[in-house]
Amino acid sequence: MTHPVDVHVGKRIRHRRWLIGMTQQQLAGQVGIKFQQIQKYETGANRVSASRLWDIAEALDVPVSFFFEGFDAPVSEDEAAVPAETTVPADILGDKEALDLVRSYYAIPENQRRRLFELARVLSEVA
Template sequence: MTHPVDVHVGSRVRQRRWMTGMTQQQLAEKVGIKFQQIQKYETGMNRISASRLWDIAAALDVPVAFFFEGLDDKQGDAEETKDIFAEREALELVRSYYAIPEAQRRRLFDLAKVLSDVA
């Protein structure tokens, strides 16, 4: 049975990998493992050792603490709220958003705020 922390850490690996536009194969090559192992890590099926998490963090250019953000410190359980970045569409939207030049991105952000106030 999977542990909630392993599932959370794995989902954060997937989230960051998507944000950078990296495939499972590319991450696996950077870390020196097979892509199937990345699949198992991302689902929480396999636990990630400390040294492997260190390598993954370096490959994804984030601190190790990134993978634990959103955990309840007292119980080690993932937050009850739904992780919006668990959805592929949300990750693609964020990645596309940051590909827009800054001045245009700011105008798009202002438009989104106006539309969300209307809805």
């Protein structure tokens, strides 16, 4: 049975890898393991050792603490009372479509990106 921390760390590895456009094969090559092991880490099937997590953090250019961000965020009673349609999923960047959207957004020239952001904000306010 997988441990919630292992699953969270795996999702954060996948999130960062997708965000920078790196394949499992490329990450595995930089860390010196097979890509199947990266797959197992990303699903939480295998636990990442401290030294391996250090190597992965260096390959993905993030601090080791990145992999634990958001794990210990407790849900307060106030947050539980907010309707689900007004909240953002905790693992939104674990979704490939969301990451593709973020990548595409940052590929747009800055002046157009600001206008797109304003449009999205206005549309969300009237929805």
